[in-house]
Amino acid sequence: MKLIIATIKPFKLEEVREALTEAGVRGMMVTEIKGFGSQSGHTEIYRGAEYAVNFVPKIKLEIVVPATMADQILETITKTAKTGKIGDGKIFVLDVEQALRVRTGETNEEAL
Amino acid sequence: MKLIIATIKPFKLEEVREALTEAGVRGMMVTEIKGFGSQSGHTEIYRGAEYAVNFVPKIKLEIVVPATMADQILETITKTAKTGKIGDGKIFVLDVEQALRVRTGETNEEAL
């Protein structure tokens, strides 16, 4: 199984979730994070003082899927999260050794 | 070492934390997330309009433990987090290559 970690723009969440559901994803974890990346460095003014905004609000998705599904998921996310503008986000894939569903005790792919 | 990622119902946090402490866990990271899974799809009404609530508040625990402890930890979480109702959560296990305690510079299992 693979853990897919994706950062996306917050307003894309709903669209990506729908696409993933259609692609067969049955669960995920969503976290509000602050992203730091190339999209940054713009300055704001507060009470007359300029300051750099380094962090941008992002959504982090964490999805565990059977290894075989990983590529398809990557593609789905890429397609729906893309706006073409800087800050669209990144996707990382990690290996997952074990999975377990608390309610039933099912393990691994059955638990997803 | 293993990274154990567990999503649980928010109200179970205290109970799980206590059980884990007893089981010998000396540290963890707790994040408020929104979960998406089978527990969802109920509809609410706001100002006369129905809408589906897709995300459910969940707590994500991240715990790094020596590989030997992993199974026990899984069991502990399963036991305490279980209510038997849908949405009890999942547990994932990943491999951790290195650990480091910032304060002392201790590494790996000593750092946990």
Next chain:
Amino acid sequence: MKLIIATIKPFKLEEVREALTEAGVRGMMVTEIKGFGSQSGHTEIYRGAEYAVNFVPKIKLEIVVPATMADQILETITKTAKTGKIGDGKIFVLDVEQALRVRTGETNEEAL
């Protein structure tokens, strides 16, 4: 590539971010978490009742870097996040199999 997960004290965020930027890190994910660890167990009083504060606000950094950079990053974080007092935080390193930049489709080290 490696995923470096680091918990630090919230007020160190800016300093660490600057140091990491200088060390060549071009992106990261920042999450507000509650940490549980040795730094805890102090009691507070609320309306006449004592209670233990088990969780401490922490910042979690997640940074994906080329494997070769990992050690240097660990050192940078250790150096800047350290106050010498309990609760300075931990760093964990995990292996990352794949990386992808949504905007351009670049993969792996090019995507970082």
Next chain:
Amino acid sequence: MNLMKSLIPAAAIVALPQMGLAQEATPGEAAQHTQYIFTTLLFLMAGFLVFFMAAGFAMLEGGLVRSKNVAMQMIKNIALFSIAAIMYWLVGFNTMYPGDFNGFFALGGPTVLDAVGVAPEDAALDYASIGSDFFFQLVFVAATASIVSGAVAERIKLWPFLIFVIVLTGILYPISGSWKWGGGWLDAMGFSDFAGSTVVHSVGGWAALAGCLILGPRIGKYKDGKVHPMPGSNLALATLGTFILWLGWFGFNGGSQLAMGSVGDVSDVSRIFANTNMAAASGAIAALIMTQVLYKKPDLTMVLNGALAGLVSITAEPLAPTLFGALWIGAVGGIIVVFAVPMLDKFKIDDVVGAIPVHLFAGIWGTIAVIFYGEANLITQLTGIVAYGVFTFVGAAILWTILKATVGIRVSEEDEINGLDMAELGMEAYPEFSKG
């Protein structure tokens, strides 16, 4: 009066008036100077209560928008009040109260207050000081502008909105206001609107409706034929705002008695307080019961709207009804809101805070309801409602259209998604709180 005169010795008749005692001449009335003080005081007191409604609108709207647009809503509310204050001085007050005029329109100049330490002979002894009257009227026009602010929230640009406010508070509202309260043609016809269900609230509602139509709904509100609610970010603030508005309404309706110097007048003000409170209460309860029945769960935002709708409903005639009258008139207002909010959604009219149901629909209802207790004629009431509607809606629509065609009234899609706070102000209301 006649009786008295015949009983008073001649000498006294001569002497007393010059002593300033004549003021006591009519039983049931305080001395004229005292009456002047009382009525002026009524305006000041009612005025500061209505002023505080500015805070009420700000909190209500700030609570019902998403947090990414809260700072924008705050700046709009403080700016619109300030603009109203300046425009109403510059031209509005004297346009609305032109004295003798053609009944339709007379452009007024800046307001001039009573001189410092004005002598009684220079004061409007049978009424109140100009300053208090001006202040009291001014806080009303600000309310009208606040109504618009809430409806068009979360997508409008700041400056075009403020330009709209300039015209609304300086020109549109004062002109139509003069028709009734300035003694114009609708007043002459017998149109009845005690404290402004139509003159203030419907006018704000019409302007808001024009704005919502021309501006279009928020992105994502209506998609695939379905309504996608965008829950308000802070219902505690929205509730606070509602309570503040309710408080302010005692001034709004009570002060509209325009006199407090006699037993009858102060008792009328009391009646108004009691009725106003009752209508708000019954509006809230009606919405509570209706949403429970219709949706199985009560809807707090509807209850807040219901209380306000009750208040708007009783505003056209808060004096004449009995407490029971206030109860059912307010309750109808609350029910109207519960049906009107989803109805507007059906027409894809995206009114963020429910301003149109509350101020326009309940305002129309309240104006009609005058016929049940007040001395009003249905035809005349409808004439007034239509006249205000046509004038304000058309005027506002033209203005919105011009603004749209020139400077544009709507922020870009990206700015709307990221929130007006970052886009228009570069400043967040809650910079530290995570957003979902």
Next chain:
Amino acid sequence: MNLMKSLIPAAAIVALPQMGLAQEATPGEAAQHTQYIFTTLLFLMAGFLVFFMAAGFAMLEGGLVRSKNVAMQMIKNIALFSIAAIMYWLVGFNTMYPGDFNGFFALGGPTVLDAVGVAPEDAALDYASIGSDFFFQLVFVAATASIVSGAVAERIKLWPFLIFVIVLTGILYPISGSWKWGGGWLDAMGFSDFAGSTVVHSVGGWAALAGCLILGPRIGKYKDGKVHPMPGSNLALATLGTFILWLGWFGFNGGSQLAMGSVGDVSDVSRIFANTNMAAASGAIAALIMTQVLYKKPDLTMVLNGALAGLVSITAEPLAPTLFGALWIGAVGGIIVVFAVPMLDKFKIDDVVGAIPVHLFAGIWGTIAVIFYGEANLITQLTGIVAYGVFTFVGAAILWTILKATVGIRVSEEDEINGLDMAELGMEAYPEFSKG
């Protein structure tokens, strides 16, 4: 009077009364009509201040519950005020002020206001307009219900709570209120309670106590013999609520002078303002110092409670004490709270906002403290305290028990854990903010 008459020429004696001048006859008093206006104005002004306490209670309670229960607290507060307004009109006011009665109970019918533009001869010239009096009394009963709302928060079902409010505001409070303020048996006995430490606050406190006992504590509050604090979600709101209540209290106590038309009366109202303010200040400071001494750190929530306890303490006699008297009476109130809050926890009585310490305990203290400055007798005061306690506690307990046995008063465990907002309303107060 005597002196005057002898000096006035016969003709004037005949003439002046008919001129309405007789009103000026008593030195130190304004004309009777003017007095009527002043007292009516006092009721209106004090009334809107006390009305605003509804917002104060809502904010205080909304700030002291966890965010998952805030929307529920809001709907409870606006609904309870609305219910109180309706019930007090329907039956409460005339039950509480029945005129001549047996001193224990007389069921009243709906309130009827003065006619529009009431003529002086039909008005209660020596008092105030019915509307103002009704409005002033009505906002008091709402305060009683608000007290209960805070104590039973975070676990009670909405509708059973509202049914309780119906009976409390329509029946229980008016009956016991008639014993003292309606001129009933306790009044005849000489029981003294100027503005309602007992009649309003203790009554609310007793009803709350009965509710807390029958409802039980929140899940997890008392576990393994330990108290587990559940910190309030928004102490800024709680502080705002406290300041609003403090503001409202000037109306609460000041208006209870029931007259403002003479030099003596208006000066008394001033005394009351000064004393009320002092008691609040000293209650806050006492709690500040006590928590610092006991716990090494000051406790903001206790300081807020302390200010309110100071206010409740002075409410039974805000007029007679000197400023120093108000200071120490209020300070004792503040100290009571600091000890009573953990004491209730020892008995596992889970009062979410500290309503019982503030309103019941400080209310009892305030009623006793009358003996130090006012003209009251300890035995009589205790009789009153006990009478109100027994009647309200028993009445409320029966009512809570019936509700529990029939519709149930407590939400399910799961609903309580997930929060009443989602469970009972399907709506969150802060939908965007993450919760811990």
Next chain:
Amino acid sequence: MNLMKSLIPAAAIVALPQMGLAQEATPGEAAQHTQYIFTTLLFLMAGFLVFFMAAGFAMLEGGLVRSKNVAMQMIKNIALFSIAAIMYWLVGFNTMYPGDFNGFFALGGPTVLDAVGVAPEDAALDYASIGSDFFFQLVFVAATASIVSGAVAERIKLWPFLIFVIVLTGILYPISGSWKWGGGWLDAMGFSDFAGSTVVHSVGGWAALAGCLILGPRIGKYKDGKVHPMPGSNLALATLGTFILWLGWFGFNGGSQLAMGSVGDVSDVSRIFANTNMAAASGAIAALIMTQVLYKKPDLTMVLNGALAGLVSITAEPLAPTLFGALWIGAVGGIIVVFAVPMLDKFKIDDVVGAIPVHLFAGIWGTIAVIFYGEANLITQLTGIVAYGVFTFVGAAILWTILKATVGIRVSEEDEINGLDMAELGMEAYPEFSKG
């Protein structure tokens, strides 16, 4: 007067005064008792409005600090008001209004109110009741202390701050206040400050400036020669606070007329209301336009400060100016703020909420602006400004220095970083919301 006397028959002249009718003798004035009631009522009404400013300051400051310091700001605000109430009673009021004195200093004892039900012959019939006067003055001194609270936020220790407040409200403010309002040397010289641009606001501003200088800036505010903004945590609260302050200001300035019993006086109060409102509006608009022009985006926090600066600017003379005068005087205040905020940053004076620009700078401007409409002389005005500045700044600086040298005034670096709420109170204002 002359005309009248000649016309009244001898008998009437003799008879009427004893009937209490003499009070009506001066045309344009109500009976003396009625006047007393009106002025007392003015103080009570204005007093509760100014009281409510305590909530306004608390919300403004609570909104402009980071969430980790909000609970601390709440406790500071409620405690400082309470301390002011006690100190002003104990020594402040009679030190400030000592009656006949040397014009510089006379220590007063505790305030004694009018007796209960004071007889007219024992009351200050030509003024107002002591209680109302005391209450009205008391809420002013609390405002002064609130100003300091905001400026030194986010780094000061609780108790040393409260000790400072004790001395400020009990000693410093009353002494300097006596120079003008107590009839001291500056009053004798003709210094003009109607409602306290200098006596209240500048004094608070000077004390805040001394505090900021001695305390130093917050950690991280000025680093590497750059200003690092620390955005306020809740701009909705800050906006609410501003509206509450604006509301309170009607009492602040209006009540300072110190009389409401005549046509002239009540009309003057009305003028003051209208002017006060106008200055706030123009201050807000000026800041809105200035920040838009200077920074391309309007700055909500500056607009809030601008409204307040407009209010402070008009406070020294809210009566004499025309509405246009109020407009430009207020606008200058708003502009001052926009320039003064970054200027203070240049000097590394870290004033968290903009208290110094708003209260000190606009206060100085307002005091100077009296010369344009009021009867004041520039030299005298400057003398007053300097005298208050030197006395308060030196006095406050000495006090801050003593506190710093003894108990220390600043929390530890770690405590500051973790937030004063956890460090000083062990309690968070928003325990559930994540922080960034």
